[in-house]
Amino acid sequence: MYGGQKPVNQYKEADNNDHLEVALQASGIGIWDLNPIDQTVYWDERCRELYGFAKNDVVPYDQVLRYMHPDDRPRVHEAVQWALNPQSGGQYESWFRTIGASDGKVRWLHCQGKAFFNKENVAYRFAGIAQPVNITNWQSLENSSQQALIESEERFRTIVEQAPVAVALFSGPEFVITLANERILEVWGRKREQIMNRPLFEAIPEAKGQGYEAIMTNVYTTGERFVAKELPIKLERNGRLEAIYIDFVYEPYYSNDGSIIGVTVVYIEITEQVKQRQTIEASEARFRSLIEEAPVATCLFVGRDMVIEVANEVMVSYWGKDLSVIGKPFIDAVPELKGQPFLDILDKVFTTGETYTAQHMRADLEVNGILGTYYFDFTYKPLRNESGDVYAIMDMTVDVTEQVLARQKVEASEAKLRSIIATAPAAMGLFVGRDLIVEMPNKAFINIVGKGPDIVGKPLRDVMPELENQPFLQILDDVYTSGKMFQSFGSQVNIVQHGVMTRNFYNITYTPILDVHGEVYAILDIAIDVTDAIKDRQRAEEAEQALRGAIELAQLVTWSIHIPTGQFSFSERFMDWLGLSERTKPVEEAFQSMPDEYRQSSAEILAAAIEPGSRGVYENEHPIINSQTGQVRIIHAQGQVFYDTNGMPEYLSGTAQDVTEHRRVQQQLEFQVQERTEELASTNEELAATNDELANINDELAHSIQDLQRSNQNLEQFAYIASHDLQEPLRKIQSFGDILKNQYGSQIGEGVQYLERMQKAAGRMSTLIRDLLAFSRISTRQDSSRRISLNDVIKAVRTDLELSIQESGVTLQVDTLPDVLGDRSQLEQLFQNLLSNALKFRRKDVKPTIAIRSQSVKAIDLPPSIRPARLAPVYTRIDVADNGIGFDEKYVERIFQVFQRLHNRSEFAGTGIGLAICEKVVANHGGAITATSQQGRGATFILYFPAA
Template sequence: MAESPKPFSHLPAADDERLKLLLQTHGVGTWVYDSGQGLLRCDAVSQELFGFALSTELPYEAWLQTLGKSDQKRVQSVFQDESLASSLDIQCRNVLTNRWIRLRASRIGSSIAGLVEVIPQDRLPIMPVRQAFKTLLEHSPIAVALLDKEEWTYQMVNPYYTRLISRSSETLLGKPLREAMPELLDRGFEQILEQVIQTRQSLVTREVAVYVSNSEEIETLYLDFTYQPQRNDEGEITGVLVVGIDVTAQVQARKAVEASEARLKALIATAPVAIGLFVGRDLLVELPNQAFIDIVGKGPNIVGKPLREVMPELDNQPFLQILDDVYTTGNMYQSYETQVNIVQDGVMTHNLYNIIYSPLFDAHGQVYAILDIAADVTPVAQARQQIQEAEESLRGAIELAQLATWSMDMESGKFTYSERLRDWMGLAELSAYPEEVYELVPEEYRNAVRDQIDAVIAGSGYYENENVITHRHTGYQRTIHAQARVYHDAQGKPYKLAGTAQDVTQQRETQRALEQLVQQRTEELAAANEELASINEQLESSNEELEESNVLFTRSNENLEQFAYIASHDLQEPLRKVQQFGDILMSRYSSQLGDGVTYLKRMQVASQRMSLLISDLLTLSRLSSNQEFTELVSLTEILKTVLSDLELRIQESKASIRLEPLPMVRGDILQLGQLFQNILSNALKFRQPQLAPAIRMHSTQLWLDELPQDVQPARMAEAYACITIADNGIGFDEQYSQRIFQVFQRLHGKSEYPGTGIGLAICEKVVRNHGGAITAESQPGQGATFRIYLPVEQVR
């Protein structure tokens, strides 16, 4: 609030005080009118002369009503004149004190400063005072009553007073308080009057609730009452003047503000996001809710402290400067998923927050505080990242398996498909209406495909079919195996059919070739059987032997037919069937295939590599989601189990392994076993020629601040176990130390060192799932060293 100029602000402070003391000694009061606030600020003498003892600040309108009508107009003309030449010097009667006063005033800037003094009895103006005073009281919005001290008899009341107490003037005037208003005695009214008489001092009661009845309801008003002793010419106290000023509007406004503040505080306290105020340039923390206290992580005793003191870790971050800019410019700041490094309960955290810094302005448009609203969105961001990783893994698997994707919108019936399926069909766009798609299905399959899709939508919800499609431009036909499922909206209504398609043309051609070969051999066996029957007719002496041969050939024929049926059935799963038929070809017809055996072996090796690759991909996919581990497990026992599983390979390679005791950690036994088995398997596989593998495993404990700078664990902990696994193998170039942990990354040829390129990616995922990190160091020909950092429960 801006401070109004004092009447003598142009004087030195000492002279100002001496002048005011001199004026007060002579009964002259000083006052200042603040036009911006609509208030008169008075000294003690002015309060006494104006008849307001309750406050040094008087509402202008209430003060104006204490003057006569003509005097009010004269005062208003001066107060409303903004020219510096305006001044005031009048004599008027104050209706509250029943005294004549002299008002003098001059304008100083936007305010008016003045003096007030009592006019002596011998200098009073000659005028019909009593009638003017009576008229003023009758029309005043101020309640006025005069009570004689003898039995507190009502001597005078104005209409506003009678309305407040729901009495007529006839029932009050000339009657003692005990008779006219007995209910006031129980409220201590008589004691107040006695106190005024005894102390000879005015008494003020603030915001007294008065219940006024009208024609429809009871109205509650709030008044400030002044009880002022009345004296005769000899100075004796004769009674008490009661003056009540209606302050209902101010009280209601204050209560509304208080209620609003209470609602705001309740809203802040219960808000699920962190809310607090930073007050002043020093950013003092005020009104923090529990969520704010929890995020700051310094306990509840942060109120009233500067933010820099509460959160010293912000010094090396941009937020203190951002807050200072908001305070300076008055512009709001907003950011999304911003990392803030906060020490919570002694542990440094690196969570992501949505932040709003909103400036708050005072009545003069100046920033006085900043409202901070922050929401921890770390789980949301992590979930989105996991979804992205899962989608990327799925896309990788789809590409690896050379699958196509497709979907059909139920409402429009339109098909949408991937680029691979588009190329298979020879279409230009990535979507098409059913007529265009069904046109590419040969007529013998078309109706069956359409009917099965319609049936799936109407009933089972799962589609699986195998049919031929024709390239629109080249006419090339390929066999695809398609599957899909129906998706429903929140109301249970199907809205989409989506799935995948696989080109099984080569598998089906292989299947048909095998079936033709089986048929050919069956026919050959049948011909041989006929030949044997003819020989049997010619050579009766060999009849029994021929009959036995016939039975054997018949059984062989049945076995071959059964094999053809089983092979045809099992080839529905392409990879397994290719392996099975390859095994059949290798075991039964290798002598007839000639050079084809080499290609068959290559096909089998590729199939086995594909099977291992899918197995590793499944293992990797199971590790795609973060897990929380509560069980303490022994890394030493896990490694003993792994070494037992690798015992044969260790013996064959004549490897020497040195294992020192390892710590206990919280984790999953199977995942950690997979981690160590993959690393040890690599150490045994990538060994130097003519040199037996030598592997050493040991562990050390590191505190958080002791971790190497390039090590970024997935979860912050006080201490970590650093498990080192070093070998004497062929090593690798240091520039590939990060690449080796990526999926499908190989540094050597498949023929030289078999594998899928996924093993170390699985290791990295296991370590991340357990809140740790993994690094690798190596030089060609000097072996490799892997360091695994896992959180451990230790106390410094």
């Protein structure tokens, strides 16, 4: 027994000649190998025994000849020499006698061999076998029956050697290898000298334990033939243990007397065929496993009857059946498909051999006993055999019922969306695809575009080409690619309506619309026109800014009382005056900042202001004490009551002015007037003669004092006057001061210093008012948005500053500058302020230079700190650089604020409004301004304008 198989077709062969065709002689074979070059002979142990040698595997050829019978030696040598001649074909065969080297015994040998030649027809090897011949007389051999037997065996041996299959003969119960052709040596992976005349399981030890001993022993002892197919065996070949497969026959080998003397074997190695079949079977198993375990519904229909050969559970569940459908025709397994297109499609694929693919195909299937409608994506792929004929169809199906139903819902939703868009009061439209094809615009949207209803089906870029230089097309593309909604409020959009460019403001929402696969396929645009609201707000902001500027100019504070709660709120400057860290306090606590003697009267004035039926006006003047420093200020406060919808007082809001200095100056002037009056009265008594003249002087002085007092009163009301009338009292202060100083300076004495200080303050105030009015005009003036040449602007400014430029000796370098959209007068004010600053803050020891350069900057390349007032894809950058005294960059934001100064008035004159005007002009033009500098190394002011 071996490998779970039993011998088959066992029988005993009657005819011994048939056995001779498949086996070799049982025993007595030796192997020899002659090297024609060095004339040495290698032989195995059996050959040594036949020649009677006890040792030496390698001997000289001459020594071999010496141990042959003298009568046979010439004939053998001649046969060897002829075999070494290329004309002989290398074949060698000879019968001869040997005389044992060790025992002197005469033995008959039969030798066969073959010579091998190189390309030059020189023999390089001569090898063969030797076996004993059981005869005692050579002369009688030619006519004896034994001679015929030997010739028959030789023919058999030749047949075995030339057989196309592997053949061997194993002699005796030890299965000595006495005959083996080259094919079986290849199967075993051995050389002939390694295995000949050796027991099989000694020559091939790895064959032990694989069941062959029992098989061969059974053949040898019973004479039963053994045939096996695809029997595995492990043999050591090429230095490693290999598993091979063989078809083989073990036959008993008989002697002349009918006894078994050995076993013959015929091998046919079929390893490659078995492995190929196993590979195919494994591939088929993998294919079946792939189908059965595939996450996608998969099955195989075989033949024109579409027999279900294999189907995975997913596919069977789609059909609403179980695995019992396998092996049935498709129509029998799923009968409800009759009358539906699938069977006809399968038949066409089988006939034409063309793959068929469908999407969202409807199928009515009975699942769980209920006939329902389902939708599938599927592919019918034909499979061909080796002849190229279609023998089966593979079906791969995906259930898309949910997606189809979802798509249907989307289509219904889209119809609803169309209705909503059409009736919406806001401007709405749909931009389809990445090209933003305009679809479903409602009337409000068409009116905004201003190009009529034929915009449907056209790309937005073609419908509104004016958007190319605005950010909206890029924003829409970002929404389409990212799938994220975009919202903006009060965005400025420049639109050509009926041939005219308009600037309007909209609240915009771009919402991505998804298809059934969750992919963006369109963008819903909702635009609400807020132009009027934005412009109203801008006007309110400008008015508020002007008011704040006036308040700042007059150095006022603001305050408010919420009457129902009694909470007092302060501006930051008021908090600084009071030394507070909180913006709100109860009124009672706020009154703690007053001296005790003022609290009661102030409370009464407050109560009177909010009393129902009163004018609702509050006015009071009193001292305040800083809670941190103890500094005392005198403030003049005014306020107005505001009422709720029920007519009840809700807020009392107002301002306060620090009049401490005014009161001090007033008191000093009054004191000095009193002194001078007393002195003049004494002088009048002493100089009666000149009484009339002094009386006239005194009258003039009194009038001057009255004028001065009126000027002081004008100063007290300065914060409440926001028009050109502020200049008039200032001019009077300066002129009356000149009169007092020129005509009565000697009499006033030290009071002249106060007059001079007053005049300087009035001069600064006048300058402040002029700058404030300029700032106010900049804030309130509307942008005409005309194309302005900056080259012309710089030319005009150079003309205005020609004298200053000549006096300073400045070198002015100006690049060719682009045009911008804006107001010419504002732009001239902007560059005049910047150039005046550069001239003012020049270094005394260095020749001043000013350079004006320009370049184009994309919006995405703007520095993070730059926030232009208007969105644009491209900006024009203008640099105004000087080599003056510069400033510390930590003050870069401060310098553009109103009244902010980095230097004392004694060093550089100015009001601190010039750069604030610059910032406002740039903002009016939709841009931004910043600066870079180092102390002592100049400054560069950088302006960004939307490209024209």
